[in-house]
Amino acid sequence: MARNPKRPAGARSARTSLGDHFTAWRHHHRDSLADALGRMRGTPGSTLLTILVIAIALALPTGLSVLLDNARVITQGWDGRAHLSVFLKMDVNEERQRALAKDWAALDGVADTEVITRQQALDEFREQSGFGDVLEALPDNPLPPLIVVFPSNNEPAALEALQQRLSKLPEVDLAQLDVAWVRRLHAIIELGQRLIGVLTLALAAAVVLVVVNTVRLAIESRREEIVVIKIVGGTDGFVRRPFLYSGFCCGFAGGLGALILVGTALWWLGGPVNQLLDLYKSEHSLTGMSPATALILPLFSGALGLLGAWLAVSRHLGEIEPQF
Numbered sequence: 001m002a003r004n005p006k007r008p009a010g011a012r013s014a015r016t017s018l019g020d021h022f023t024a025w026r027h028h029h030r031d032s033l034a035d036a037l038g039r040m041r042g043t044p045g046s047t048l049l050t051i052l053v054i055a056i057a058l059a060l061p062t063g064l065s066v067l068l069d070n071a072r073v074i075t076q077g078w079d080g081r082a083h084l085s086v087f088l089k090m091d092v093n094e095e096r097q098r099a100l101a102k103d104w105a106a107l108d109g110v111a112d113t114e115v116i117t118r119q120q121a122l123d124e125f126r127e128q129s130g131f132g133d134v135l136e137a138l139p140d141n142p143l144p145p146l147i148v149v150f151p152s153n154n155e156p157a158a159l160e161a162l163q164q165r166l167s168k169l170p171e172v173d174l175a176q177l178d179v180a181w182v183r184r185l186h187a188i189i190e191l192g193q194r195l196i197g198v199l200t201l202a203l204a205a206a207v208v209l210v211v212v213n214t215v216r217l218a219i220e221s222r223r224e225e226i227v228v229i230k231i232v233g234g235t236d237g238f239v240r241r242p243f244l245y246s247g248f249c250c251g252f253a254g255g256l257g258a259l260i261l262v263g264t265a266l267w268w269l270g271g272p273v274n275q276l277l278d279l280y281k282s283e284h285s286l287t288g289m290s291p292a293t294a295l296i297l298p299l300f301s302g303a304l305g306l307l308g309a310w311l312a313v314s315r316h317l318g319e320i321e322p323q324f
Helices: 018-042 044-076 094-105 120-128 132-137 154-166 180-221 221-229 236-279 289-321
Strands: 084-088 110-116 146-151 171-175
Touching: 018 044, 018 236, 018 289, 044 180, 044 236, 044 289, 084 154, 094 110, 110 120, 146 154, 154 171, 180 221, 180 236, 180 289, 221 236, 236 289
Parallel strands: none
Antiparallel strands: 084 146, 084 171, 110 146
16 A cells, blocks of 8 residues: 655745746736726826816926027027127228128127128118208218127127127227127026026925825825725835825826927917017027927926825825724
């Protein structure tokens, strides 16, 4: 009679490999994401309201930033950009004047030059001033030859350096630069950038607070479920993960909503703005968001949602413990 092999008595612990741990971790993340999306679909009203609030909060600084970038590009190519009026000495003839203008156009920092001869200046002054009879009585043309220099760089420091460079030339009598409006323009743009930065920080904090409140309410509504999970051995990380995914998904969806709002606003403003630019003979047109902004904004918004969910869970999850 054959004897059955003797089985070892007692309990044995199962060994799990690193691959098993990773598979379980991956499955739980997948299930947590599915659970977060399912609960968002189960409460469409509150979810849509949260996403809309996040979208509006982020659309405001994003839209202002796009408009400021457009203003910077348009003013750089505006015909009324800063220029130097270089008055030559009276003994410089027209041929030498045109030769100087050609040489200066090739200098670093100079985009273009325009020659205004003495006769052209006199005709223009006679037409615009109304003192034609008085000018006819003068024995000679009192206006000097003029070269208008258009710099390639509208920075105030670069303009002043170019002015000093041209002033030292022997044919130049006076190089005049009105840089006050350029300083005002750069100051306004710099102020706009800082205001947008402050506004972005304030509204980012508002997005975090919105997600904190949303997740807090979700935790309170699932208090009994969380207690049961902790009784059967669920860790805080196990409980926390679905809420983190909910915060990220709300933030990410809000970022996509902000892209839609900004894109719609730019499309609506595009026609009137481009028509206005055409009236000013500008070659530019209203441009939309860059691809980098379109990619970063949803991720940034998702990170804010994740931060808000983390803060809410860290604050309220520890208060929910089984009572025996």
